[in-house]
Structures are given as structure tokens and as C-alpha cells.
Amino acid sequence: MHAALPQGEQETGAVDTSASQPRDLRRIDIHPDHWYPLAWSREVKRGHAHGVRFAGDPIVLVRTDSGKVFALEDRCAHRQVPLSAGVVDGESIRCCYHGWTYDCTGRCTDIPYLGRERLPNGVRAYPCREEAGLVFVFTGDPLRADTARFPSLDSATDAAYKTRRFGQEVKCHYTFMHENLMDMNHQFLHRRQMGSMRARSLGRRRGEDWIEVDYTFAREAGKQPIGEALVFGQKRGAKPDETQKDVMTVRTEYPYQTLRIRTKDEAMVMDLWIAYVPLDAEQRTNRTFGLLSIRRPKIPILLDAAWPLLVWFTERIFKEDRWIVEREQEAHDRQGADHNHEVFPVINELRALLMEHGVPHRAAGAHDVDARRVHRIVPVQEVPAS
Amino acid sequence: MHAALPQGEQETGAVDTSASQPRDLRRIDIHPDHWYPLAWSREVKRGHAHGVRFAGDPIVLVRTDSGKVFALEDRCAHRQVPLSAGVVDGESIRCCYHGWTYDCTGRCTDIPYLGRERLPNGVRAYPCREEAGLVFVFTGDPLRADTARFPSLDSATDAAYKTRRFGQEVKCHYTFMHENLMDMNHQFLHRRQMGSMRARSLGRRRGEDWIEVDYTFAREAGKQPIGEALVFGQKRGAKPDETQKDVMTVRTEYPYQTLRIRTKDEAMVMDLWIAYVPLDAEQRTNRTFGLLSIRRPKIPILLDAAWPLLVWFTERIFKEDRWIVEREQEAHDRQGADHNHEVFPVINELRALLMEHGVPHRAAGAHDVDARRVHRIVPVQEVPAS
Amino acid sequence: MHAALPQGEQETGAVDTSASQPRDLRRIDIHPDHWYPLAWSREVKRGHAHGVRFAGDPIVLVRTDSGKVFALEDRCAHRQVPLSAGVVDGESIRCCYHGWTYDCTGRCTDIPYLGRERLPNGVRAYPCREEAGLVFVFTGDPLRADTARFPSLDSATDAAYKTRRFGQEVKCHYTFMHENLMDMNHQFLHRRQMGSMRARSLGRRRGEDWIEVDYTFAREAGKQPIGEALVFGQKRGAKPDETQKDVMTVRTEYPYQTLRIRTKDEAMVMDLWIAYVPLDAEQRTNRTFGLLSIRRPKIPILLDAAWPLLVWFTERIFKEDRWIVEREQEAHDRQGADHNHEVFPVINELRALLMEHGVPHRAAGAHDVDARRVHRIVPVQEVPAS
Structure with missing residues (x-):
């Protein structure tokens, strides 16, 4: 397998390798002021609560008896046990321990033995939306939820596509x-699935919160595997360079990522949308x-x-x-620092973008204290379950 | 389920919720100057040694060939391996590694290759007593063992009661x-076992090292489960308020706890005695x-x-x-502090009592050093095995 | 079981017990400037890479297509993933991720997409040798590899002996x-396998980097187990003291250890060579x-x-x-320090020797940084696989 960078990038790449990195990218937390998918809609069953995590913060997703979904901190204000172990009661969630009850705004509406x-x-409470079979939660400052960009998931709801x-x-780390x-x-990593492929970078573009790069591919040896043909399109009797007519564009639009393949006539044959949600406070999972x-x-x-x-192949x-x-x-855990030695300019730019749009790693428990001190009543966007 | 506090307590309760707590109750260690059960008698077999833990300190319980039980640090003075892996030899315990031998006072009486x-x-050595099928050890300053109160376990040895x-x-944390x-x-936690029950607090009493509270109960819906009838007494054809005639008293008498049920004629129908022994140095188990x-x-x-x-139900x-x-x-582990938000005055008083009678969490390993430096010969109270 | 020290040693031993130890032997790392066995030859298959560890440092052993073995840091210079997951390509190892290629000196010879x-x-790169079915690596300063003593493994390659x-x-800790x-x-530890044996120390000798001690043994009770007879020699109808004619010599020649048994006619009937290789940075395994x-x-x-x-017995x-x-x-982990209380002079001398020839425990990660900053091209001693 041999792939090549365009000539200019090779030079830049070689120069870039000695660049000093003052901060460790793996100690940059994902920025919370975005809409993150925290569960598949099917995981949050009607009349049940479902506990999830975002960067160490426990969050309960509640689907009420009417089918609406809301999101709260996953702890009872009383003894801090998870509300996700509680009981849905109409449009409220009741803690399993002493029966304290909360509505969709996080307000405590009943303590049975107190009046x-x-x-x-x-x-x-967290702003919450359902789209395309995903439950999204705005994990940051709720005042910014309305103005934050919600990701476009058009292909997943377009009948012209079949979606997995x-x-x-x-x-x-994400x-x-x-x-x-x-x-x-x-591609060398996937040699058993894909055979010997050569990727060629056609160039990159960058905006304030995004970067994208175009690739073409050529097969160097062997036949196209059938699984790959399903995803990238079949090339019967293709000449060595013909596969280059298809262009793959990989794009990070903070904090999401897409990978799209268009044929020479500009038709989009594949559209992958993907998000990486940190689960633990260290953001190591x-x-x-x-x-x-x-x-x-x-x-x-x-x-x-x-x-x-196709499922098997992917x-x-x-x-x-x-x-x-x-x-x-x-x-990284063993070395205790980021010793990556990157030579590909696209990746060095991506790293800069992720660094700029993230936030320095917070001290353990810092979130929790904030969340506990401030009880913000936030507008909840309720969407019927699909 | 709806339960209620007496009117006065509700008000006090609501006021209490903003009380500041300067210290974290979960960082208060249990006080070692008490008699703690460390094993059931049946676990310490004749001619065998049995290793247990108290707050991170390994302790070996030895039942000699004559049936007496004594308690030592569970380490050989030589290479620190557990004596509980050793061999009982008459009234002594011999380390399994090089055969060093100790008597019931902790004195080394033989090193085979040294003379x-x-x-x-x-x-x-630790003061040690057997009562009611439990092996008790005085885990603190041995000079205080004789004057320390030994718990009353009368019901467990009274033929009028059957004891589990x-x-x-x-x-x-305990x-x-x-x-x-x-x-x-x-009670809401036990709704599947107990049905819908209403607890009413009748008031509380407090002494220097104890607190107790009386409750009555009333069924709000459904039938009395048979398991509960066995424990609390059966109420055939009881009117809604009739169950209130039985009074349950829960008492913490530091460091033990009891739960007793008396009928209206003052007969005690149930007597639960219970102790919680920290195993690890952090007292998290x-x-x-x-x-x-x-x-x-x-x-x-x-x-x-x-x-x-009854076994199944309990x-x-x-x-x-x-x-x-x-x-x-x-x-608590996740939040790193005690964020309980207690509204029930009984529990706030209990928390104060546990705080006052415990000791601030010791630094890790502190006990061990003390124990190693001082070899106290203490009187051992030997009780034949039951 | 009763064993005895020679008279002089008993006295010295008793005095030694109060000796203060300023440093903790379990915080002394093994000295890296030696040849350590890191794998059995059979574990490093032709055309494959095999990942091992020395004191927390990942090392890859590569057996090339021609059968030679070389050793490198087990990380790709690019994204730090293990080279041991890579692909052997002729006399080189290629990283499984992006295909970066390294030769036996650790030099990167190809990045497919960079030119x-x-x-x-x-x-x-680490100096590397194969002897007696073991792959040895010189883990310290490579300039000292040629002058460092390589262990003598004569019996293992002598047809007069059968080797396990x-x-x-x-x-x-080692x-x-x-x-x-x-x-x-x-011997008391092995009472189930060996019966009741009495060891007698005949005296010890010490050099700059070695110490050795001679023992004889006598059976105190019971018959000689057949497994032991195979190892130590059978003694049909032996009188009580006859077994003392065989002399066992245990020797630590830093960092290796041997145990040899010679009969009264000075023939060596058993020769055990053994090395203990720390795997983790804390040297706790x-x-x-x-x-x-x-x-x-x-x-x-x-x-x-x-x-x-014999296999079963050993x-x-x-x-x-x-x-x-x-x-x-x-x-030791629980006590946080070395509280051994040694009374046997041989062991106190051994401890001093291990202390003197080891190095103070390095801070975590210290090695990695050094290894990364300096790329030393070292002569690789290539030995065909046996």
C-alpha cells in the first residue's frame, strides 16, 4: 500500500512535526454548550426513566405517560440517589426512596410526609429535544440552548436514504x-477488510468552527470487497484510476463529524453523521x-x-x-502526555480546531457543585416520542 | 402512599433544611473504643484461625484446641504475612511461613531456628468475648475494655424468642x-414487599449517646402481605387505624442500633439488634x-x-x-462531599449524634504504625465456644 | 519441625533485629544495566512481533522473516500505538495503523504517504541476544551492553542435564x-509437600555483587516424598543425618539467583538458574x-x-x-512501608546487597520521557532463533 500527499502538503507536513504543543489535547474537555445525543429514542420507554451520563454528570431522561421526554440531573435533592431508579407518575418522576416528586422543570412538587x-x-433541568430517533440534551448554559445550532440530520429522515x-x-478521549x-x-489498518487502497488528499478547507478534507481512493491490488462496494458504490471493471472520480469529504463541524461520498455527477451516495459523547468526568470514555x-x-x-x-462490514x-x-x-495514559508526532497537515489543523473550541479540563466534581447551587428553571422543549 | 409528620415537626423540618454542616459525616470514622462483633461464632472453628478486618486493620480470631477464642493482629512480626493462614498448635498459633509461634497475649514464644x-x-492482642453466637472484639484502647458497656443481647438468648x-x-459508610x-x-422503597404504608412519627427522645423515635403505621391500600404479618403481627379484619396500636421504636445507642415492636399491651413482639462494622480503612464498606x-x-x-x-421476606x-x-x-463518592438535604428532624439529630461520638477520619496507615510500635499485653477474656 | 542456626549466627541474628533501615527495600528498583530475559524464544515466532514489558516500559521483540530477533520500544513514533500489533515486512516492522516502518536500529525507514x-x-532500540531458549534484552544504557556480564547458563545447554x-x-516486588x-x-511452608525437614545453615560467603549460603537438610519425621527424591536425590534407607552429606548452595549474583545441590563427591545433581523481571513501573509484579x-x-x-x-512437584x-x-x-502495600523484622543474618546481608545494587524508585513516567527524547542507534546483536 502506498498513498501520497499532494506535493505542497508533504513539505508543510515535514515542517510541522517539530511544532511545540503547549497544551495537551487530551486534557481539553468537549464544550458543553452544544446539543449532544445522550440516548436512542427507543431506549427511553414510555412511563420509564433512563439514566445516562455526560462527562461524569448523571442525567435522567424521563418519558412521561403522555410520551414527552424531559431531562433532569439524575439525583434526588434529598439523599442524592438516582432519580432514574424512580417511578414515573403521570408527567412527574418520583424518587424511589422517600417518594419526593419532581416535574419536568426539576421543581420538587411533593414530599409525602412533609406537606x-x-x-x-x-x-x-436540561433542555431536551428528540430528532431522528435520538434524544438530544443541551448540556451547557441553558440560556444558550435556543441560539445554539442544532445539527442537520436530513439524510436520516429522507426516504431517499436507508439509515443505520x-x-x-x-x-x-473524543x-x-x-x-x-x-x-x-x-487504510492500512483496514487492510483485511478493504484490501490495499491508496488515499489521495485533494485539499482542505477551514471555517471558524469547521474543517473539511476531500479524498479520492484508488485500489492498488486485489479485488474490491463486496462490503465496501455497498458503502462506496460498486465499480465493475473499473480502470485503476476510475474510483478516483468519487470524492469522499470528511468534515468536523464542532462538535459533530460527517463523512460524505459523492459520485462524479455530485450525487451524495453516502452520508455518515456521528457524534462522540464523553461519559466520564475524565472524558476517557x-x-x-x-x-x-x-x-x-x-x-x-x-x-x-x-x-x-453492510452491517457486518461496517x-x-x-x-x-x-x-x-x-x-x-x-x-497516552502511560506516557502521561500527548507525544503524538503528526506529519499530516489536515490533522494538525483539526487538532488546533478541537483545542480552540473545547474547554480546559475541569477539576473533578466542579460541575456537580455548580449544578447543585443553582436551580435554573429552563424552558423544556417537549417532543412526542417517535 | 402518604405519610405525615406531627405538625410541629413539619415546621422544624422545613427550617432545618438550610442548616450548614461544617463537617462531612461520611468522613467520621466509627469510634474504636467499643465492643464490635467481628465474626459469627460458627465461622471460627475449633483448631482453626479466621482472618477478619476492622476499619482496615487485619485481625485474626483463633479458636484453640481447647475451644477458647483469642484475637491478635493478623500479621506475623517477622515478615508481616497473615497469621490467619497459620496453624493452630494447642493454645498457640504458628505462622505458616517460618513457623514463628504466638500465644493468646500476642507474645512470640518460639522461632524454630533461633532458640x-x-x-x-x-x-x-485484642480483648475478645463471645456472646449470643457472636465473637466480639474490643478494637480500641484495651485499657478501656473492662469499663466499656457491652451490648445487651437478651432477646437472642431468651427462649421466649426465636432468633434469626x-x-x-x-x-x-456505616x-x-x-x-x-x-x-x-x-416505606416507599419497600412498596413491592409492604404495599402502601403510612408511617407516623410519635416523637423522639435523646440521651447522651442515644436517640430513639416511636412510629405507628397504617395501611393505605391493599392487603397486608403475609411476610409482614409474621414480623409485625397479623391483623385479621383490622380497621384502618387499628394497626396504629402497635408502636415501633428505633433506637441508636452508639454504636449499635435496635428496632423493637410492642403491642398495645406493651408486649415486645419483635426485637432487632444490629451492628455495622467498617471493614476497610476508608470505612466505605x-x-x-x-x-x-x-x-x-x-x-x-x-x-x-x-x-x-420470614427469612425470605426479611x-x-x-x-x-x-x-x-x-x-x-x-x-457521595461522585460528589466528593455530603450534599444530603435532610428535612426530618429525627435524622438531623441522629446525624449530630453520630458526628459527636465518632472520630475524624484518620490518615491511611496511621493505625498500623501505632499498632506496630506498641505491644500491649492485655488481659484476654476467654469464653468457651458455643 | 525444628531447624537451627549455627551458634554464632544466632547471636548475631538476635542483635540484628533492632537494626534501623533508612530506606525501604521495596522502593528500590532493579538496576536496568543488565541483560534480562524478557521472553522464551518459542514465544517470538518467525515473521511476528511480540510485546513485553520491563519495569513499565513496553518493548517489542521482532523475529524477522530470516529468523533474527531485535528489540525496540513498543510504540510507533507517530501516534504511540504498539508496534507489537504491526506487521513484519522482511527485516522490518510496519505499524498497523498508518504503515510507518522501522528497521532493527529503530530508524523510521518509510511513511507510505510522505515519501x-x-x-x-x-x-x-535495545541490545538483544538469544541464549538457552531465552530472549535477553539489555534494558539500560546501551553503551554498557558489551561490557556487562552475560549470565552463565551452562547446565541448560549441557546434554548431561535435562532442563525444565x-x-x-x-x-x-522482585x-x-x-x-x-x-x-x-x-521449609515449614512446604510441610505438605516435603514433610518435616530441618535446614542447617553451614555459613555464608559474600563478594562485591554476590552472596551465597550453604545448607544441609535432615528429615525430622515421615518418609521422603517421591517428588522431592527426584529433585534432591533419593535416599533409600538413609540414616537420620545422612542427607546432610548433600549441600545446597543458594546464591544471588546480582540480579540473578541460583540454587545448586552437590553430593558429597562434589557432583552437581541439580542446578536452578532463575531471574525475576519487573513488569510494571512500580515493580510490584x-x-x-x-x-x-x-x-x-x-x-x-x-x-x-x-x-x-517432577513437574507436578516443582x-x-x-x-x-x-x-x-x-x-x-x-x-507491604497495606502498611505503606517495610516492617520486616529479620533475624537471619544471611537475609539481612542479602537485603543490603539488593539495596546497594538497585536504584531508587524512579518517578512514574520518567523513563518514557528519556526514551522519547534520545534516539540512540545501538549495535544490535542478532542471533538466529533456535
């Missing part, structure tokens, strides 16, 4: 995930939520028939990527 | 256990030793016949309580 | 291993590599026939030793 006239403070929902917990997907020179949309062919049933194979690729980023995290 | 005329210091011995390791048992407003004594009915065989059901209740206090501990 | 004219620094290769991970083997007064050579009897097939029994002994040294380590 309703004197009630203590409640718990923090996938993802798992990955034991690494930034490793961004770097892994954006650096297509790592993330839960990945992916929407992989494949354009339906003229005879739609062909895609349906091939779907199990799982294999994802498993290899998960394995390697977890090894990167292990190396 | 008996020059022997090194030994290990610390139970307990398990619970992964929480103080959560006291609060759990004393706050009977947590306790082993619970409980003696649950039920007064035998006029036809005693009825209680024996129903015993398996295990279910205990399992729910263990689950919730472990969630409380998890929340 | 070969501008290549970054590589990784550290054994060893396992043991969760303790120093506990030395003390365990050298103090033969611990070691991997033991042992070569146990037994002199073949006049009818060699007798030894082959008895071999399974495994049982080793299992008991592993169990006890892990308890010693646990006690």
Missing part, C-alpha cells in the same frame, strides 16, 4: 475519534452515536437484501477503529 | 445504615451483624413453620435497603 | 523472590524465568519417565512460594 406548602429546592443507527462505548476518521491514510445513510438504488430492494452484509471496520483508538488512549 | 532464649517482640442471625457486606433504619418514611428475635406465639410450631417465609427488605444505601455512597 | 526523503526520528523451563507472573529462595528456614536442570542418571530414561512427577512448591510472597507484598 406541599413548604418544599425545598429541586434539581437542575450504530455506535458503542469506546474507551478513549478527540482520538475525530482524528481517526479524518486521517484516511490509515465516549459513547458514539452514528447515523449511516445510504442512498437507495433504483431497485430499492437490492439495498435491503444487502443490508446484513461493524468490522468500526471494531478495528475502536481497537486502535483505545491503544492510543492507553499510550 | 527460645532470645525472642523478638510479638504482635498486638443475618447480615452481609454493604458497600457504604452512617448510611443508621439513617436508613431510623427514617421510617422510606461495612459488615452487618443482625439478631432478629421474634416472640414465639402460644403454639410455637406456627412460627417454625412460617420461618422460611432478605427481600434487606436487599432493597442495601441497594439504596450503596447508591447513596456512590453519590 | 522517503524526509523522515522523522524513530524509536529506541518454567515461570509465571508473581504479584510482588526482592521478595530473592529472600524467599535464600531463606531455607521456610515480576515475571519469573527459571531453568531447572537435573543431572541425568546412568539410565537416562528413568528421569524422562519421572519427569511429569509446580506445587512454586505455587506455595508464589502465594506467600504475594501475601508479603499485600502486607
Whole structure:
């Protein structure tokens, strides 16, 4: 396998390797002022509570008897036990221990043995929305929820595409995930699934909170695997360079990432949207939520028939990527610092972007104290369950 | 389920919620100057040694060939390996590694390859007593052992009662256990076992090292479960308020706890004695030793016949309580401080009592150094095994 | 069981017990400037890479397509993932992620997408040798590799002996291993396998980097187990003191250890060579590599026939030793310091020797930074695989 950078990038790349990095990218927390998917809609069942985590903060997602979803801190104000172990009562959630009751704004509305006239403070509520089968929560300052950009998930709700929902917990910092997907020179990792492929970077573009890079691919040896043909399009009898007519664009639009493949006639044949949600306070584990949309062919049933194979293929690729980023995290843990030695300019720019848009790692427990002191009543956007 | 506080307590309760707590109750160690049960008698077999822990300190309980029990530090003075892996030799314990031998005072009496005329210091001995099927050890300053109050375990040795011995390791600070048992407003937790019950606090009393509170109960909906009837007494055709005639008294008499139920004619139908022994130095895990004594009915065989059901019922209740206090501990670990927001005056007084009678958390390893430097020869109270 | 020290030693021993130890032996790292076995030759298969650890440093052993073995830091200079997950390509190792390629000196010779004219620094190479079925690595300053003494493994390659290769991970500091083997007064530990044995120390000798002690043994009760007869020689109808004619010499020649048994006619009937390799940075786990050579009897097939029994016997002994040294380590972890109270002069001298020839425990991660900053091209001693 041999891939190549455009000539100019090679030079820049070689110069970049000695750049000093004053801060450790793996100690930059993801910025909380965004809408993050915290669960699949199907995980939050009607009349039940579901506990999740964002960067160490426990959050309970409650689907009420009417089907609405709201999000609170996952702790009772009384003895701090998780509300997710509680009981949904109409449009409220009741703590399982002494029965304290909270509405969708986090207000405590009943303490059975105390009477309703004197009630203590409640718990923090989070803005919450459901889209495309995902429950999104605005995890930062709730006053910024309305003006924050909500991600576009058009392909996942467009009947012209068939969408696979996938993802798992990955034991690494979210930034490793961004770097892994954006650096297509790592095809060597997938040699067993993809054969010998050559990636060529066509150039990159950068905006204030995004960066994107275009690639073409050429097969160097062997036949195209059938799984890959399903995702990237089949190339019967293609000449060596013909696959280069398809362009893959990988884009980080903070904090999300997309990977799109367009054919020479500009049709988008594949659209992957993916988000990496830190689970623990150290942000050393993330839960990945992916929407992989494949354009339906003229005879739609062909895609349906091939779907199990596509699932198998993408799982294999994802498993290899998960394995390697977890090894990167292990190396960082052992070395105690970021010793990456990057030579690819795209990745160095991506790292700068992730650094700029994140926040320095907070001290352990700092969030919790803030959340406890301030009980903000926030508007809850209630969306019926799909 | 709706329960109520007496009018006065409600008001006090609401005021109490803003009380500042300068110290964290979960960083108050249990006071060592008491008699603690460290094992059931049946666990310490004749001619064998049995290793236990108290607040991180390893202790070996040795039952000699004659049936006496003594307690030493569970380490050989030589290479620090546990004496509990050793061999009982008459009235002594011999280390399994090089055969150093100790008597019941902790004195080293033989080093096989050194001769008996020059022997090194030994290990610390602990005062030790057996009562009611429990092996008690005085874990603090041995000079205070004789004057320290030994708990009254009368019901457990009274033929008028049938006693169940139970307990398990619970992964929480011992103080959560006291609060759990004393706050009977947590009936909601046991709704699956007990149905909908209403607890009413009749008032509390407090002494220098004890606090107790009386409750009555009324069923709000459903039938009395048979398991509960066995413990609290059966109420055939009872009118709604009739159950209130029975009074439950929960008492913390530092460091033990009791729960007693008396009928309207003042007969004690149930007597629970319970102790929570911290196992680790951080006191984040306790082993619970409980003696649950039920007064035998006029036809005693009825209680024996129903015993398996009573065991099943109490295990279910205990399992729910263990689950919730472990969630409380998890929340404390995550929050790094005690954020309880107590509104029930009884519990706030209990917390004050536990704070006053405990000791500030010692630095890790502090005990060990003390124990090693001082070899106190202490009188050992030897009691034949039951 | 009763063993005895020679008269003079007893007195010295008793005096020694109050000796103050300013430093903690369990915080003395093994000295890296030696040849350590890091793998069995059979573990490093032709055309494959094999990851090992030395004191927390990951090292990859690569056996090339031609059968040579070399050793590098087990990380790619690019993204720090383990080279041991890579692909052997001729005489080089290629990283599994982006295909960066390294030769046996640690130099990066190819980055597929960057071109070969501008290549970054590589990784550290370690001097490497194969002997007697073991892969040895010089883990310290490579300039000292040529002058460092390589251990003598004569019996393991001498046809007059049959050699067993054994060893396992043991969760303790390497120093506990030395003390365990050298103090033969611990026969009590093996009472189930060996019966009641009496060890007598005949005296000790000490050089600059070695110490050795001679023992004889006498059976105090019971019959000689057959497993022991295989190792120590059979004594049919032996009189009580006849076994004393065989002399066991235990020697620590830093950092290795040997145990040899010679009969009264000075023939060496058993030769054990053993090394303890710290795996983690804290040096709390070691991997033991042992070569146990037994002199073949006049009818060699007798030894082959008895071999399974010998394996079983030595495994049982080793299992008991592993169990006890892990308890010693646990006690040290709990006590936070070395509270050993040694009375046997041989062991006190051994401890002094291990203290003098080791190095103070390095701060975590210190090695890694050094290794990364300096890329030393070192001569690699390539030895064909056996």
C-alpha cells in the first residue's frame, strides 16, 4: 500500500512535526454548550426513566405517560440517589426512596410526609429535544440552548436514504475519534477488510468552527470487497484510476463529524453523521452515536437484501477503529502526555480546531457543585416520542 | 402512599433544611473504643484461625484446641504475612511461613531456628468475648475494655424468642445504615414487599449517646402481605387505624442500633439488634451483624413453620435497603462531599449524634504504625465456644 | 519441625533485629544495566512481533522473516500505538495503523504517504541476544551492553542435564523472590509437600555483587516424598543425618539467583538458574524465568519417565512460594512501608546487597520521557532463533 500527499502538503507536513504543543489535547474537555445525543429514542420507554451520563454528570431522561421526554440531573435533592431508579407518575418522576416528586422543570412538587406548602429546592433541568430517533440534551448554559445550532440530520429522515443507527462505548478521549476518521491514510489498518487502497488528499478547507478534507481512493491490488462496494458504490471493471472520480469529504463541524461520498455527477451516495459523547468526568470514555445513510438504488430492494452484509462490514471496520483508538488512549495514559508526532497537515489543523473550541479540563466534581447551587428553571422543549 | 409528620415537626423540618454542616459525616470514622462483633461464632472453628478486618486493620480470631477464642493482629512480626493462614498448635498459633509461634497475649514464644532464649517482640492482642453466637472484639484502647458497656443481647438468648442471625457486606459508610433504619418514611422503597404504608412519627427522645423515635403505621391500600404479618403481627379484619396500636421504636445507642415492636399491651413482639462494622480503612464498606428475635406465639410450631417465609421476606427488605444505601455512597463518592438535604428532624439529630461520638477520619496507615510500635499485653477474656 | 542456626549466627541474628533501615527495600528498583530475559524464544515466532514489558516500559521483540530477533520500544513514533500489533515486512516492522516502518536500529525507514526523503526520528532500540531458549534484552544504557556480564547458563545447554523451563507472573516486588529462595528456614511452608525437614545453615560467603549460603537438610519425621527424591536425590534407607552429606548452595549474583545441590563427591545433581523481571513501573509484579536442570542418571530414561512427577512437584512448591510472597507484598502495600523484622543474618546481608545494587524508585513516567527524547542507534546483536 502506498498513498501520497499532494506535493505542497508533504513539505508543510515535514515542517510541522517539530511544532511545540503547549497544551495537551487530551486534557481539553468537549464544550458543553452544544446539543449532544445522550440516548436512542427507543431506549427511553414510555412511563420509564433512563439514566445516562455526560462527562461524569448523571442525567435522567424521563418519558412521561403522555410520551414527552424531559431531562433532569439524575439525583434526588434529598439523599442524592438516582432519580432514574424512580417511578414515573403521570408527567412527574418520583424518587424511589422517600417518594419526593419532581416535574419536568426539576421543581420538587411533593414530599409525602412533609406537606406541599413548604418544599425545598429541586434539581437542575436540561433542555431536551428528540430528532431522528435520538434524544438530544443541551448540556451547557441553558440560556444558550435556543441560539445554539442544532445539527442537520436530513439524510436520516429522507426516504431517499436507508439509515443505520450504530455506535458503542469506546474507551478513549473524543478527540482520538475525530482524528481517526479524518486521517484516511490509515487504510492500512483496514487492510483485511478493504484490501490495499491508496488515499489521495485533494485539499482542505477551514471555517471558524469547521474543517473539511476531500479524498479520492484508488485500489492498488486485489479485488474490491463486496462490503465496501455497498458503502462506496460498486465499480465493475473499473480502470485503476476510475474510483478516483468519487470524492469522499470528511468534515468536523464542532462538535459533530460527517463523512460524505459523492459520485462524479455530485450525487451524495453516502452520508455518515456521528457524534462522540464523553461519559466520564475524565472524558476517557465516549459513547458514539452514528447515523449511516445510504442512498437507495433504483431497485430499492437490492439495498435491503444487502443490508446484513453492510452491517457486518461496517461493524468490522468500526471494531478495528475502536481497537486502535483505545491503544492510543492507553499510550497516552502511560506516557502521561500527548507525544503524538503528526506529519499530516489536515490533522494538525483539526487538532488546533478541537483545542480552540473545547474547554480546559475541569477539576473533578466542579460541575456537580455548580449544578447543585443553582436551580435554573429552563424552558423544556417537549417532543412526542417517535 | 402518604405519610405525615406531627405538625410541629413539619415546621422544624422545613427550617432545618438550610442548616450548614461544617463537617462531612461520611468522613467520621466509627469510634474504636467499643465492643464490635467481628465474626459469627460458627465461622471460627475449633483448631482453626479466621482472618477478619476492622476499619482496615487485619485481625485474626483463633479458636484453640481447647475451644477458647483469642484475637491478635493478623500479621506475623517477622515478615508481616497473615497469621490467619497459620496453624493452630494447642493454645498457640504458628505462622505458616517460618513457623514463628504466638500465644493468646500476642507474645512470640518460639522461632524454630533461633532458640527460645532470645525472642523478638510479638504482635498486638485484642480483648475478645463471645456472646449470643457472636465473637466480639474490643478494637480500641484495651485499657478501656473492662469499663466499656457491652451490648445487651437478651432477646437472642431468651427462649421466649426465636432468633434469626443475618447480615452481609454493604458497600457504604456505616452512617448510611443508621439513617436508613431510623427514617421510617422510606416505606416507599419497600412498596413491592409492604404495599402502601403510612408511617407516623410519635416523637423522639435523646440521651447522651442515644436517640430513639416511636412510629405507628397504617395501611393505605391493599392487603397486608403475609411476610409482614409474621414480623409485625397479623391483623385479621383490622380497621384502618387499628394497626396504629402497635408502636415501633428505633433506637441508636452508639454504636449499635435496635428496632423493637410492642403491642398495645406493651408486649415486645419483635426485637432487632444490629451492628455495622467498617471493614476497610476508608470505612466505605461495612459488615452487618443482625439478631432478629421474634416472640414465639402460644403454639410455637406456627412460627417454625412460617420461618422460611420470614427469612425470605426479611432478605427481600434487606436487599432493597442495601441497594439504596450503596447508591447513596456512590453519590457521595461522585460528589466528593455530603450534599444530603435532610428535612426530618429525627435524622438531623441522629446525624449530630453520630458526628459527636465518632472520630475524624484518620490518615491511611496511621493505625498500623501505632499498632506496630506498641505491644500491649492485655488481659484476654476467654469464653468457651458455643 | 525444628531447624537451627549455627551458634554464632544466632547471636548475631538476635542483635540484628533492632537494626534501623533508612530506606525501604521495596522502593528500590532493579538496576536496568543488565541483560534480562524478557521472553522464551518459542514465544517470538518467525515473521511476528511480540510485546513485553520491563519495569513499565513496553518493548517489542521482532523475529524477522530470516529468523533474527531485535528489540525496540513498543510504540510507533507517530501516534504511540504498539508496534507489537504491526506487521513484519522482511527485516522490518510496519505499524498497523498508518504503515510507518522501522528497521532493527529503530530508524523510521518509510511513511507510505510522505515519501522517503524526509523522515522523522524513530524509536529506541535495545541490545538483544538469544541464549538457552531465552530472549535477553539489555534494558539500560546501551553503551554498557558489551561490557556487562552475560549470565552463565551452562547446565541448560549441557546434554548431561535435562532442563525444565518454567515461570509465571508473581504479584510482588522482585526482592521478595530473592529472600524467599535464600531463606531455607521456610521449609515449614512446604510441610505438605516435603514433610518435616530441618535446614542447617553451614555459613555464608559474600563478594562485591554476590552472596551465597550453604545448607544441609535432615528429615525430622515421615518418609521422603517421591517428588522431592527426584529433585534432591533419593535416599533409600538413609540414616537420620545422612542427607546432610548433600549441600545446597543458594546464591544471588546480582540480579540473578541460583540454587545448586552437590553430593558429597562434589557432583552437581541439580542446578536452578532463575531471574525475576519487573513488569510494571512500580515493580510490584515480576515475571519469573527459571531453568531447572537435573543431572541425568546412568539410565537416562528413568528421569524422562519421572519427569511429569517432577513437574507436578516443582509446580506445587512454586505455587506455595508464589502465594506467600504475594501475601508479603499485600502486607507491604497495606502498611505503606517495610516492617520486616529479620533475624537471619544471611537475609539481612542479602537485603543490603539488593539495596546497594538497585536504584531508587524512579518517578512514574520518567523513563518514557528519556526514551522519547534520545534516539540512540545501538549495535544490535542478532542471533538466529533456535
